[in-house]
Amino acid sequence: MSTVAVIGAGIGGLSTAIRAAAAGRKVTLFEAGPEVGGKLRQLHLGDYRFDLGPSLFTWPALLQDTLASAGPNAAPFDFLKLDRSCHYFWPDGTRFTAWSDRTKLTEEIQTTFGMDPEPVLQHLDSSQRGFEATRALFLEQSLHESSNWRPKVALPHIRKALKSWRDLPLTRKLNDWNRKTGHPQLQQLFNRYATYNGSDPFRAPAMLHVIPHLEFGMGTFAPIGGMHAIVDALHRTALNLGVDIRTNAPVEQIQVSSGRVQGVVHSGNQTFEASVVVSGADVTPTYQKLLKGHGQPHRILNAEPSTSGVIFYWGMQHSAPELHLHNILWAQDYKAEFQALFAGKTIAEDPTVYINIGSKTSPEDAPEGAGNWFVMVNAPAGWDPQGIDDLRQRIEKKIEAMTGIHVAEHRVCEHILTPKDIAARTGSHQGALYGPASNAPLSAFLRQRNRDRRIKGLYFAGGSVHPGGGIPLCLLSGRITHELMTQHDPIQ
């Protein structure tokens, strides 16, 4: 029997544990915190329920696939397809709804921006072609296994990608590529997709233009029961499969002998033997704390972190009819916002404000006529929360100016999460939301590999490693890691 120790019960750890247990391995999952979910935990404040981390759910087929790998042990999970992805508000009063339906979207572009919608529709088609051409090569397999680059395996993918070469802007920056939309406000809208992996659209490669296809082409969704239902489904499936889930059980060391993992030391010096160890914890503390004394991958550890965030969770006694599930109140100067974040290591004076109101699709999460507001601004990883009161005031003023809602009059409760809190709660390096940023042209190749090259039996899953951060990519990391485990550490 193959014994697997998984470190961390985030999406990456849980999904790897499910696939490994479903394949017949004996899996023990060690979670440092009091409950599973990692960044996707929840919070109750009086009559309000909040999802602490992710609020946007895309590419649900990956979650369904993970659950289906458990066969009859899969817990039920259900979701709605949304008719729009986001409501956008600009300081000049422009408002735009990103409808899922292409005809409605076309009309909205015409009426809002008074322009021919064709360049935007072509931009979206290019996003789809770019996504389809690269997903198998760059997202759905390891980039770091020589076996995946054997001509027989790689050539069909490369041929497919080459057919769409016009949609693969390898040498351009995302901001330049998005000029093709033909309108500065739409350029800004498409630039925001760089933040889906915590990057800077003015430096990030234009290859990130494949991300909008996830929303505009595949759709945005809302899990029934809120985002936490994702964790619930994964958790229950893992339990049904017999995964031994231990909470309040921090791993302190990964034991290695003769170049092979032997198990882990956890919960105050207790040892646990395992032939395979999967770290679903952030790669930086995994090496710096759990693998002290072993070779450290300096390039990975010195990589520029992705952005973090400051999130205000507000119980609001206001129905906010002009707001939907996802709302963006733009910064006046988007470029200045990213300069502040990455060069200035601070939050912009006028930051873009994201308001998510989960109760718009899960009414049970707030009293009738009220809303559970999740209000987030981008922050540099490691941001010092000293200026939090000033930030709150600036955000309230912006919301009032752009929506007419006077926050302080309606707010009945509050909780705040800063980059430091995110780091403390999830072990994420400096509280970065998505591991390293993708600001460099070859970022996809520069992330931590899913199988350690030097230590046999050691694997990595989750948002700080390949293929990247966010729920869909974390689920893919679980699948890739499990496939590598099957290949390199087959069940004895």
Ligand SMILES: Cc1cc2nc3c(=O)[nH]c(=O)nc-3n(C[C@H](O)[C@H](O)[C@H](O)COP(=O)(O)OP(=O)(O)OC[C@H]3O[C@@H](n4cnc5c(N)ncnc54)[C@H](O)[C@@H]3O)c2cc1C
């Ligand atoms: C505020 C916020 C908003 C976000 N918005 C979105 C969004 O809208 N859509 C989206 O797709 N993604 C979003 N993300 C990103 C997404 O949440 C993450 O990419 C994903 O949840 C990360 O999962 P993970 O498996 O890497 O691990 P994490 O969720 O980071 O979990 C790691 C787990 O490992 C545990 N751990 C760490 N060290 C140890 C140890 N030594 N021993 C035992 N356990 C340990 C931690 O306690 C934690 O539970 C957001 C994240 C945040 C914080």
